[in-house]
Each structure stands twice: as structure tokens, then as C-alpha cells.
Amino acid sequence: MSASRKRDTRNAWGDLMKASLAVLAVLLASVPALAAEPQYVELLDTTAELSGQGLTVRLAVMNPTDPDRLYRVPYMTVSEGKQEAIEITGVASGFEHPGAYAWIAEFDPANDSAEVLFSTFTGGAHCCDDIRIADKGADGTWREIEFGQFDGGVQVQDPDGDGTYEITTVDQSFLYAFDCFACSASPLQIWAIRDGEMVNVTFEPQYRQSHEEWLLQLEDNGTGAETTLGFLGGWVAERVILGEGEAAWADMLRLYDPAVDPGFPVCTIPGVSPYDCPEKATVTLTFPDALARHLAENGYPVPPNATPAVG
Ligand SMILES: [Ca+2]
């Protein structure tokens, strides 16, 4: 091989390497930074501790100092480095060993720290996990976000795989709307934290696959129960999220048996529950009418072929 051929080969390799590095740089720039996996700790004794992502979380139980407060209350302290950042008090459950857990996870991309989800169990048959979140503001001050109480709890997941975690649960409004808790299907609900605010992102298109999977799960779980009103309500709502509302409504009407419809009382006075409603303002709706009303009241687009909601 001549000297010039060698030089050409070297140049060709050099060009190839440069091109490969350029491609790699573009690829790396387009891939979001890999976020750390969320970390979990549960309060099994009187204290528990977890460190990760630059934060230290301590869970402990406050003994009642006030004689009127009978129950011990779990609380959480979060430290950033060596500095205590925030203390958040949970709720009393009435149990001797109150249930509590925490997750460190990257929920809110608007700041330079991970967040901490703190849950305490309020007690009762199902209810509830009381969820609060420690979130660092733009000025570096930590704040408490009161998320709410969730029957059956919440999960920390990243359904769209972008490295920022979301909180998934089910739409609580369906749990007892048309049937008992265990007989009710509920649509998947997804929450994000954006600049310290809880945002319901259920309908955003990047979560479509999660909804498709949830629908499949509902249908499997509904084996033998596909015509109960509790199933049909949540099933239609999940399909409304998937943009199949019109077909879902037609399917529901085909499966719906008026003979098993107990009727659903609603109050025509806005904001008044059926339990507090004067008799003359109470209207009993059929299941399809009640479902259309429930969808509208809870922010779901009502399918165009649905009966008009009353009241
Ligand atoms: Ca963050």
C-alpha cells in the first residue's frame, strides 16, 4: 500500500469518526436526561428514614400533647443537603401504629430538586390515603402542596416515559356513583405537578397508551360483570377519554338493562346533593341520563348520541 493510500484511509477513518461523534452528540441531545428512579420508604415503626437525589426524608410520629387529641399523627421532615427544608404534618388515623409512606421522585421539572410525596392513612374500610407533596419553589423556598384524599391510594409512575413522574389513580367520582365500591369500574386519572401546581393531565395525548392498557384491564376484570351499571359507567368514561365516546355510548345502550336500573336521584338545584335536596327539586334519572350528567359534571365530553343531561 502506498503512503498516499494509507493517508487516505486514515483520513476516511477520521471523517467517519467525526461523523459518528456528531451523530452521537445529536442523539444524546435529543434524549431526555435519565432521571433517578423514585425511592420509597414506609413508616413501619415509630421512625423511618430515606436518602436519595440530594434529599433526606424522615418519617416519625408526633405524640399528642393536647389532651383532646387522642391519636398520634405521622409527620415528615425533608432536608436538602444538611439544611432542613420543610416539615409536613399528616393526618391521624386512630390506629396505634398510624400508616404513612413517602416517595422521593422527580415530579416537577420547574425546579432543581426532586419532590417528596407524603401519604398518611386516614383509616376506615378503604379510605383514604391523604397525599401531600413537598415541592421547592423558584425562590428556593419549599412549600406544601395539599393534593387530596384518595380511596385506594395512588401510584408513582412515568406513563409517558419522559423521566418526570406522574401520580396515577382512578377517578374517585365513579367509586360509588352507580354501584358499590367493589362493583364499580373507574377511569384512570393522571396528575402531574407543574411549577408547584397539581394538574389533571388525564386527557393529554402522551398518556394514550396507559388509557388503552387500563381499558383492557377493566374489560378483563369485568368478566361476567360487563352489564352491571357500576361497570358500564366507568367503562364508558374510559372510552370517552380514548375518543370513543360515541361508540361506547351505543355499546352501553345495547348492554344496559332498564329492568335492573334502580334510578338515580339528583337535585335540580345546582351544588345541592340529592341527600339535602327538597323533595320538589329531586328528579330520579335513568342510568343513561345519570351517566351523561355525571360525565358533564366531572369534566368529560358527553358523547353526541347521549341523552340530554337533566338538571
Ligand atoms: Ca423537580
Ligand SMILES: [Ca+2]
Ligand atoms: Ca412523565
